[in-house]
Amino acid sequence: MNGDPDKTIQRKPEQGKGAGEAPALGEIGNYTLVEYIGRGGAGMVYRAVDPDKAEVAIKVLTATPMVPREDIERFMREADTSKKLRKHPNIITVYDTGHAGKDFYIVMELVPGGRTLKDVIGGGLSEKEALEYAVPVAQALEYAHQEGILHRDLKPANILINEFNKPLLADFGLAKMENSTQLTMTGTILGTPKYMSPEQCGMGDGEFTNQSDIYSFGLVVYELVTGTTPYPINSEMPLPEIFKTIMQKEPVPPRRIRRDISRNLEAVILRMLEKEKKLRYKDISQVRADLEACQKGMSVSVRRLTWAERWEKWLRRHSMPAFIVAIALAVVSSLYYFVVRPLLSEKNQAKQDADISAVAARHKAARLEEEIATLKNPGASARDDTSEGSKLLVKARESLASGKIDDAEMQFKSAEEWAGRNSHRGILLESKNSLARITLAKGQGLKAVGMFEESADAYGRETLNGQLALFEAGVSCWIQENEKDAFKFWEETGKVGGSDKEIDIRDLASYIKLLSRAMLSRGKNYGEEKTYQSVPQIFMGLGYWVLAQNTPDGKLKKGYLTEASKYKGIFIWIKEDANEDKK
Numbered sequence: 001m002n003g004d005p006d007k008t009i010q011r012k013p014e015q016g017k018g019a020g021e022a023p024a025l026g027e028i029g030n031y032t033l034v035e036y037i038g039r040g041g042a043g044m045v046y047r048a049v050d051p052d053k054a055e056v057a058i059k060v061l062t063a064t065p066m067v068p069r070e071d072i073e074r075f076m077r078e079a080d081t082s083k084k085l086r087k088h089p090n091i092i093t094v095y096d097t098g099h100a101g102k103d104f105y106i107v108m109e110l111v112p113g114g115r116t117l118k119d120v121i122g123g124g125l126s127e128k129e130a131l132e133y134a135v136p137v138a139q140a141l142e143y144a145h146q147e148g149i150l151h152r153d154l155k156p157a158n159i160l161i162n163e164f165n166k167p168l169l170a171d172f173g174l175a176k177m178e179n180s181t182q183l184t185m186t187g188t189i190l191g192t193p194k195y196m197s198p199e200q201c202g203m204g205d206g207e208f209t210n211q212s213d214i215y216s217f218g219l220v221v222y223e224l225v226t227g228t229t230p231y232p233i234n235s236e237m238p239l240p241e242i243f244k245t246i247m248q249k250e251p252v253p254p255r256r257i258r259r260d261i262s263r264n265l266e267a268v269i270l271r272m273l274e275k276e277k278k279l280r281y282k283d284i285s286q287v288r289a290d291l292e293a294c295q296k297g298m299s300v301s302v303r304r305l306t307w308a309e310r311w312e313k314w315l316r317r318h319s320m321p322a323f324i325v326a327i328a329l330a331v332v333s334s335l336y337y338f339v340v341r342p343l344l345s346e347k348n349q350a351k352q353d354a355d356i357s358a359v360a361a362r363h364k365a366a367r368l369e370e371e372i373a374t375l376k377n378p379g380a381s382a383r384d385d386t387s388e389g390s391k392l393l394v395k396a397r398e399s400l401a402s403g404k405i406d407d408a409e410m411q412f413k414s415a416e417e418w419a420g421r422n423s424h425r426g427i428l429l430e431s432k433n434s435l436a437r438i439t440l441a442k443g444q445g446l447k448a449v450g451m452f453e454e455s456a457d458a459y460g461r462e463t464l465n466g467q468l469a470l471f472e473a474g475v476s477c478w479i480q481e482n483e484k485d486a487f488k489f490w491e492e493t494g495k496v497g498g499s500d501k502e503i504d505i506r507d508l509a510s511y512i513k514l515l516s517r518a519m520l521s522r523g524k525n526y527g528e529e530k531t532y533q534s535v536p537q538i539f540m541g542l543g544y545w546v547l548a549q550n551t552p553d554g555k556l557k558k559g560y561l562t563e564a565s566k567y568k569g570i571f572i573w574i575k576e577d578a579n580e581d582k583k
Contacts (some may be wrong), residue, residue, distance in 0.1 A: 013098050026059065027101055029096075029098050030050065032049050034047050043104075044236075048107075054296050057107075058107050060499070061103070061104045061109070072104065078106065079104075079106045082106065085172070087138050088144075089136075089168065092111075092169065107204070109168075111163075114162050116156060116157050116158070117133060119158075119161070120224075121224060122228075126260075127265060131291060131295050136545065139289055144172075145284050151172060152208060152240050154213055154216035155194075156220055167531040189294065192562075193242045195216045198215070198246055211281070215270060222273065223252065226257045226261075228255075228257065230251030230273060232245065233246075257486060264290075268291060268300055268302060283539075288299060389415055395411050396408050396431070400434065405572070409435065412434045416432060419431060436452045437570065446476075448473075449473050449477040452469045452472045453469070453473050455469040468512055472520050472573075474519070479573075487519075490519050494516040496512055515539070519549065529547060541564050543564075561575070
């Protein structure tokens with residue numbers, strides 16, 4: 001240190017100030033005290049000038065019987081620590097240290113205006129502006145940690161802002177070298193309670209490490225971006241209550257306060273504020289890297305904990321309540337399964353079963369409706385498609401519905417060609433099936449057989465639409481009086497799915513099987529009209545057509561064909577004139 005330890009410092013009262021209103025001014029060492037600025041963490045701070053008339057700031061501590069020895073040691077330690085760190089651009093520069101008699105002093109750069117980070121908190125900083133303060137402080141803290149120095153009193157008031165709006169980390173009065181026990185005093189609170197880490201408040205091993213600085217820095221960044229604290233802490237709270245809050249309360253996620261905060265920055269802040277060291281950042285270099293990534297809009301190395309991880313953390317911190325809850329749940333579960341459940345009445349159980357059956361029936365009915373819709377328009381999903389193919393398909397359906405067979409045929413062919421070029425399976429299959437029915441309706445039965453069989457192969461011969469195509473292939477043979485080949489197709493569909501004696505409402509394929517077996521048996525077992533009155537309407541036309549094929553010529557057959565024509569729907573080949581069908 002500079003200065004003569006035996007020299008008595010000569011001071012004169014500051015002009016214009018009454019006794020006791022401000023400390024006396026004068027000279028100390030080679031410096032002239034010009035103005036009293038205020039009181040720092042330890043000692044009083046003055047604006048002064050050096051021998052070259054350059055302005056500096058001087059922190060002075062006078063040793064008196066009222067000043068504890070620990071305060072003097074802490075002051076001198078701040079001087080030594082600050083000199084080691086003065087190379088970093090975001091740490092306050094210390095020019096000189098010394099003592100004169102009972103006065104110890106630290107000479108450092110003067111920050112005009114005396115602004116600190118505390119003055120900008122709550123000013124509605126954008127995320128970008130907040131990071132412009134946070135990143136340089138993280139860099140300064142990283143430099144200090146690399147030098148083996150922990151700050152131990154990080155807070156907005158200890159971060160000065162110079163005339164270039166750059167933050168400067170200051171006040172290393174509580175700093176200590178890592179793994180050092182110096183200035184660690186039993187029963188003494190070191191630091192500012194509001195910014196203390198959980199371990200400083202008594203949680204865990206209670207040891208202060210670099211992760212403790214990270215926690216305090218996280219709280220500073222939280223305040224920068226939100227303008228408030230993560231916990232409900234105020235200056236009127238007793239110290240034990242503050243410590244309890246820090247150890248037990250989870251921080252409010254920053255995005256609940258400001259939705260414009262990025263999820264990346266929120267994850268970084270919450271990871272710094274983790275109460276357990278094993279969940280917190282291990283090194284300030286990781287924090288600095290992630291904050292810089294936030295500045296660039298890039299991804300960060302951390303994320304918010306999942307619900308499962310938060311639940312696991314809660315269990316670790318509340319092991320006894322969790323154990324009690326687990327025991328209570330086990331007792332309640334045992335009472336329910338071994339006492340209450342056996343006492344449930346059969347009536348209630350039956351009602352529950354009935355409710356389940358009703359729900360299942362509704363699901364089956366919904367699936368049936370979906371199958372019917374798919375059967376009517378296999379490429380119906382194309383309605384929401386604005387492609388050329390979907391437009392051709394819609395026009396073809398409209399032409400078919402209005403009886404314009406030739407127009408429909410041309411449009412279905414165009415749709416088929418478009419679907420082939422563009423690999424659109426739905427439009428391709430519906431076009432093929434519709435063209436086969438138009439071909440049969442025009443009396444080209446032999447050609448229709450091949451088209452229906454090709455369509456069945458395209459759908460898959462065991463699918464609903466595939467079985468229907470096979471049935472219609474049999475119809476094409478039947479109309480040409482080729483009973484042998486017709487029976488071949490109907491025997492194939494009759495072997496696929498369904499009940500032997502009744503219609504299964506859960507399986508549309510069983511209707512096709514019913515029609516096939518009716519034709520194979522010449523209507524002997526499936527020739528009653530009431531059987532076909534219960535089928536879905538889309539199959540009623542086919543049902544009456546089957547009745548007509550197994551009924552002798554006459555009024556009844558004519559009536560069946562009339563009903564078949566009335567309900568023919570997509571089966572446009574069904575005709576009312578009995579003479580056009582096989583007798």
